[in-house]
Amino acid sequence: MLYGLKIALRYLTASKAQTALLVLGVAVGVFIFIFMSALIGGLAEFILSRTVGDISHVTIKAEDADPPILISAEGHVLAVAERGRARTATLADAPTWVPLIETVPGVIAVSPQITGAGFLTRGAQVAQVSVTGVEPGRESAILNLDGYMVEGSARLGSGVIVLGQTLADDLSLRLGQTLRLQSSGGVSMVLTLSGIYRTGNGMIDRRSIFVSLPTARTLFSLPQGVTWIEIKLADLNAADATALRIRALTGLDAVPWTDGAEQLMEALDAQAQTGYFLKSFALITIVIGVASALLLSTYRRRPEIGIMRAMGAGRGFVVFVFVAQGALIGLLGGLSGAAFGYLALLPFPTREAFRPGTLPMDITQGSYGLAITLTVLGAILASILPARAAARVDPVTAIGQ
């Protein structure tokens, strides 16, 4: 079919301006396709990194022992154990699990923690806080505490406390001051404020405080184990699969971040659907453009098609000549559109440097290969109708003798 390809190429080069316009039209469609891919992909990435970048991707909670309840034969609750007691459920073997979890592919950080509620007192002022005890050295494993520090250090030594700016402002705190922290279990400690952070998340900035894991052990009377293990992954989307793996490996109740994030997932899904919709339209435009241009060409070349048929060219040959034209247009338009798209995306900041207020275009999510493949396939599809019309040309009427 080398010869058919030659004829197709000659037809395309014979009307250069028309072919150039057609290729340009296809390229614009491909450009839109790539632009949409980069935008939708970048936007999803941006939203995810904003919302779940700082949280644990897979979390292991201590099996919450049901609060011991005493129920009468009639179904009345007679007695419930104290809340403080119910909290003592622990991941007692945490020290063995942590190194094992760290070996799971895709896991980039593991942070065993002891969490609980408490009251922070500074003079006459009292604030209810949520306490997180983190292993020294793992302060920034999940929440990038180091990166959010506005004063002091994120380093959690013994006897120190790190808290958010809103809380510090509420209680008029300064670095170096001592504070009293009382746990829900009734244990009380005096701690020194060594760092203030601002994450931008209201809850964390107002309600969370961080202490070292040993400090938390004392506060919550947990001589061993932890209550909570947070795990960060290289790929957010691998959370479900990785959680399953960890569960299989350790038997612990590993929960992916997607559990309970249905609304976010739905929103991202809707966004992706919008992207597919727009990309489909770009492809449909390409198909219609190529089909109409080739159909015009078959009408214009009717006498020639007639001559070729009279000279012994079969219907298959004629079909090939027109389909090849479509494929070549698709390939040229696809390649140039992809190149334009790539060049147009170059000036946008990389995904690591997205800033609010700019379009979070992700040049790595342009789907270039897919765009080119779909365009060539679309152009071939578009040429089938004109090619069949060409093959049906009656040589007698076309030559018009």
Added chain:
Amino acid sequence: MNMLVEVEGLVKTFGSGEAATRVLRGLSLTLQTGEMTALLGPSGSGKSTLLTILGTLMKPTSGNHRMLGVDLVAADDRALTAFRNLHIGFVFQFHNLLPDFTALENVIFPTAVREGRETAAARARGRELLTRMGLAERIDFPSANLSGGQKQRVAVARALMNRPELVLADEPTGNLDRASAMQVMELIGEINRDEGTTFLISTHDEKIAGLCRRQVVVGDGVVTG
């Protein structure tokens, strides 16, 4: 001489019902190998229709059509395409050449389309034919830029490319001045003499017809002389 083409009781009707036009009404004709025949007749008598049927570009409404012993009425499109490519050459009055191709590319088309590529052997034969047609200087010329007479000579060369037994020419000189017309006819005569190719040439021109050894006149849908 061998019988090359035989048509018998050829009927061709265009349209149907009230609008039906019966162009051929039981026409019979045989062509012997090596003949050079002029096809005469008034305008609208069915000369082009007959040539089209003989060229397997159209099927008769009824009647028999055999060439080289093959029943061409029964053959399907694929078989007819291959048969045409190997055994029949055409020269039309208008729309003869592919305008985006050179003279040589046009001439070798019938071979290239069969072989799937343009071979050196085909190019050599194409050059030889064009030279023979007095177009040595125009071999790689874009065919759109050739004069009317040159185009017809390229068309004759192309018709001969696959060494067909039969060349059908429908008013090949109808568009040409006397000198060009004579030149084309001389070349056709030469090929006919030298290679024994059978020609059937429709024309309104008595002078052109006079250059052929046999004349067939069509009238009222049958051969009248």
